[in-house]
Amino acid sequence: MEYRPEIPGSQRTLHPDDPALHLVGDSAAIEEVRSLIRYAAATTIPVMITGPSGCGKEVVAKSLHRCSERAGEKFVGVNCGAIPRDLLESELFGHEKGSFTGAIAQRIGQFEDASKGTLFLDEIGDMPFDMQVKLLRVLEEKQIERVGSTGAIPIDTRIISATHQNLDQAITEKRFREDLFYRLSVFPIDIPPLKERRDDIAPLIHHFIQQIGGEAIYFTAEAMEILENYAWPGNARELRNIIERAVLLFPGMMISASQVSTLFRRRASNAPTYQADSLPSRFPGAPEARPFMDQSDRRGTLGGGFDLKKHLMQEERKYLLSALRMAEGVVAEAAHLVSLRRTTFVEKMRRHKIERKMALGDPRSGLVAGSIRSE
Amino acid sequence: MEYRPEIPGSQRTLHPDDPALHLVGDSAAIEEVRSLIRYAAATTIPVMITGPSGCGKEVVAKSLHRCSERAGEKFVGVNCGAIPRDLLESELFGHEKGSFTGAIAQRIGQFEDASKGTLFLDEIGDMPFDMQVKLLRVLEEKQIERVGSTGAIPIDTRIISATHQNLDQAITEKRFREDLFYRLSVFPIDIPPLKERRDDIAPLIHHFIQQIGGEAIYFTAEAMEILENYAWPGNARELRNIIERAVLLFPGMMISASQVSTLFRRRASNAPTYQADSLPSRFPGAPEARPFMDQSDRRGTLGGGFDLKKHLMQEERKYLLSALRMAEGVVAEAAHLVSLRRTTFVEKMRRHKIERKMALGDPRSGLVAGSIRSE
DNA sequence: ATTAGACCGCCAATATTTTGACGGCCAATT
């Protein structure tokens, strides 16, 4: 059994250690994105990534970068929407010392910084109209001028841009230059919103749990169902937030459906969850009626939908049943298995309405775990 | 955001709906097997699958069949080791009516049955030596003769064989014909034992849980660790058995490390787990000493390693902490969240040595789950 | 500075759970 054949031509060509594969998810959409990334990575044509907020456009951009020949070079990201309009030019192209108030020293722009590498222009749709012109010229001339400088510097930067806006519309509304659009969007990659690729949700959750670290968390089937069917208006970013929250709140725990819903609910910061009935505690009518209990103690099942006592009961029940099954119906042994005294076990059985026969599923069932005979 | 580009040449060539991909696992070994399957599936050369018992040789064979052009045709499996020696010939080649005692009617052999399709000869290493000769002739002549018949029937059957034996050794010991071996093993596929591809264990577990159906089960990280580090002498088959057992014993539950170990332990069918000390209950020395309690009640932590009470306490503790964190340290609200009265909650906190401040991890933490602003 | 509301901890009364001990049943042995 030691001969491992060498089959010619069956080399590992299908799964090179391809960074595009590091994208999380198996949905058709993600597979498509992977294909597109592989394709685009072999070139240096400008790529535009579109998709709603938080769906991971930057992740895709980075993946593309790492798939490309420039993987060893820098990947520089600029959020065109986040940078104040008057700083953007200097941010992108740099400036010479003293070129404007506050320009204390010379500064290298991101274009230059990313030379030989990849420049990621995020939220390109938010770029001011006049900057669009300058950007276009840079792209066409393949060289930049620092602000306040006269000399041009040739650049060799791969451009990936991204936006969550509908640029078609922006163009119609004259907020975005059509010529720039065509320059940037030679190779478009669209990422559908998370809700259109439900298959990715489970893998993403798994990924985020790993990534966040700390004690792992688990979701029941129903909990997963909720997560998979939520609309995720904030896409992967929102999902990550929820998972972060879950890891924080329920470390090492199995998270149930009802708990998932509390993950979505924001704690009503001050005003407690009380129903609108707490006011007339000393109201004329029926003054002594209610026994005036501590207002903070309010009973009833009106909890966060979660009932600890009930949960513990269920948990106990499950274990009693399991133990009984393991012991094949022998109460004394079942009790022993869960470190209870027999009588206690019996009591609990009565309370839970568990009968011995409930454990005796199939007396046959030749489940002999350890004994493996030759095939 | 509606433009989904059509990129020429980026067609889905990488992931055809390839049945080889249905093999479970991502280990290098399984990937290798997948490659070999794809390669072999394009041909009709004889494939021999080797690997230890229970590692899924038949699964691989079926996958290969379904990858091949014969996917639409029959896949017939014969366990050469399981069929009594004198029936094997008739089983494989069929017989004519009355050709031997008991041959009441004519019977089509598996070779014929699998014509145009694939014949899977499992445990070929156990085939009687004289049958090996007959098999070899059939393979060379590409035609069979039913037992008791004179006419030959041409066949077009793809042969996949498998064995867990070391055929090299069998050949040395003259138990297996070398010429037949070379005939069958033109394209060998070896499947390493499960313990050498730990990476596959988790996917396999997942797969089996799905396949078995019923309420899902979950494993804690430590439980998974045990499962992943067990030696699995029975390979995938044993793993499946254990998972079946687990699904039966712990439906819908999170399975802990200690419970996993009980999965491996076989219930000592009759002789109960007791220590060897139950006999001298009325022994001369110290006759009244021990309070003579119900023998079946034996206390102490000597359970199956699992302590239900402790477990429930831990469970409670986890939820108390979670609730307190959710309520950002406000006990009354935390109590409310788990449907307990505040005072009860406080009591429990005291018992569990939980303090309010333990919940106040970081008062900052702008975890605003729902609010997703534009990127 | 006072007041009101939201919370907290502690306590005695009440409710539930766990324990130990018994007596009975059943099947295998003597």
Added chain:
DNA sequence: AATTGGCCGTCAAAATATTGGCGGTCTAAT
């Protein structure tokens, strides 16, 4: 047929948990 060993179910007493109330602290508004 009687005995033994292994189990089962029930009961009263002891151990624990939960409840309702109260008095007090702290903060924010009056």
